Amino acid sequence: SQTIHQWPATLVQPVGSPLSLECTVEGTSNPNLYWYRQAAGRGLQLLFYSVGIGQISSEVPQNLSASRPQDRQFILSSKKLLLSDSGFYLCAWSRSSTWGNTIYFGEGSWLTVV
Amino acid sequence: DAKTTQPPSMDCAEGRAANLPCNHSTISGNEYVYWYRQIHSQGPQYIIHGLKNNETNEMASLIITEDRKSSTLILPHATLRDTAVYYCIVRVTGGGNKLTFGTGTQLKVEL
Numbered sequence: 001s002q003t004i005h006q007w008p009a010t011l012v013q014p015v016g017s018p019l020s021l022e023c024t025v026e027g028t029s030n031p032n033l034y035w036y037r038q039a040a041g042r043g044l045q046l047l048f049y050s051v052g053i054g055q056i057s058s059e060v061p062q063n064l065s066a067s068r069p070q071d072r073q074f075i076l077s078s079k080k081l082l083l084s085d086s087g088f089y090l091c092a093w094s095r096s097s098t099w100g101n102t103i104y105f106g107e108g109s110w111l112t113v114v
Numbered sequence: 115d116a117k118t119t120q121p122p123s124m125d126c127a128e129g130r131a132a133n134l135p136c137n138h139s140t141i142s143g144n145e146y147v148y149w150y151r152q153i154h155s156q157g158p159q160y161i162i163h164g165l166k167n168n169e170t171n172e173m174a175s176l177i178i179t180e181d182r183k184s185s186t187l188i189l190p191h192a193t194l195r196d197t198a199v200y201y202c203i204v205r206v207t208g209g210g211n212k213l214t215f216g217t218g219t220q221l222k223v224e225l
Contacts, residue, residue, distance in 0.1 A: 036215075044158070044201075044215035090157050102148075103213050105157035 002027035006091040006106040013113055019064075019078040021109050023091030026072065033074040034092040034103065035066055044090065050074060051096065086113045118202045123220040126196075132189040134219050136202030139183040146205040147178060148213065149187045151198040151221075158201065158215075161187065192223045 006023040013019060025031050035047045046059045048066035056066050063082050067075045074091060088110055094103040119137040126132040138147065148163040162169055162176045164185075169176045175188040189196055201218040 043217045046214065088155075092157075102160050102163065104160060108155075108157045110155075 002093075002104070004091060004093055004104060004106040006089075006109055008109060009107065010110040011112070013081050013111065015083055015113055016080045019076070019081050019085070019111070021076040021089055021091075021111075023074045023076075023106060024072055025093045028072070028093070028095065030071060030096045031093040032096050032101075032103075033068060033072075034094075035074065035076050036090040036092060036105075038088040038090065040087070048076070081113045083113050086111055118204055118216050120200075120202050120216065120219045122217065123222070125222050125224060126189075126192045128193055128223050128225055129191055132187075132192040132196065132221060132223070134187040134189075134200050134202075134221065135184065136186070137184045138202070138204045141182050141204050143182075147176070147182075147185050148203045148205060149174070149176065150201045150203065150213075150215075151196075152201070152218070153195075153198045161200075192221075194223050194225070197221060197223045 003026045033050045036044045037047050038044045047064060048056055048058055050056050050068045053068050053071055063085060064076060064078050088108050090108045091106040092103050095101045146163050146165050149161040150158040151161055152158045162171055162174050164176045164178055166178055166182055168178060176185060178185045199218040199220050201215050203213050203215060
């Protein structure tokens with residue numbers, strides 16, 4: 001069976017510090033990968049998605065970046081965090097075909113920028 | 115992208131059926147309807163999806179109208195653990211298989 005792991009689960013970072021959230025998927029190959037963010041009291045916002053190694057699409061301009069160094073690894077980064085980067089970050093995956101494939105989410109990472 | 119409209123909140127008595135409506139009047143012929151739920155502070159959980167036929171699994175049933183402009187998620191015997199935000203989502207075509215979440219319906223199951 002397939003599993004998705006993301007870490008760390010929670011972190012508190014000062015403004016201006018770097019960020020790295022990691023996500024790995026097990027039990028499948030060539031998945032589509034996603035990073036979502038949920039600000040407090042808000043809906044989920046798609047930040048990035050990737051259909052293959054080194055292929056990253058950004059949905060919104062922001063202070064964050066994503067990378068996919070390996071097939072089943074997806075990393076969310078920032079060089080200098082802003083207060084507005086606080087939120088709940090979710091990694092997700094789906095099988096790589098166009099139609100009808102379910103997206104499965106990890107347990108999320110709570111980021112508080114202080 | 116087809117947009118969805120859901121009531122912001124609903125209440126349901128434990129043991130009764132919870133019927134959560136969703137309007138998606140601009141849905142295209144090849145777009146699926148997906149339902150997820152999110153329990154507080156957890157990642158969204160997949161519930162069910164469908165194209166035009168009604169669907170049922172161990173968690174819920176999905177009823178899609180014949181014109182596909184609306185659907186209803188049915189939790190047949192709601193429990194306290196079903197308290198969550200329920201999202202109805204119409205699938206974006208192409209572009210890496212994305213889902214776009216709206217604000218959902220907060221379902222509160224009470225004794």
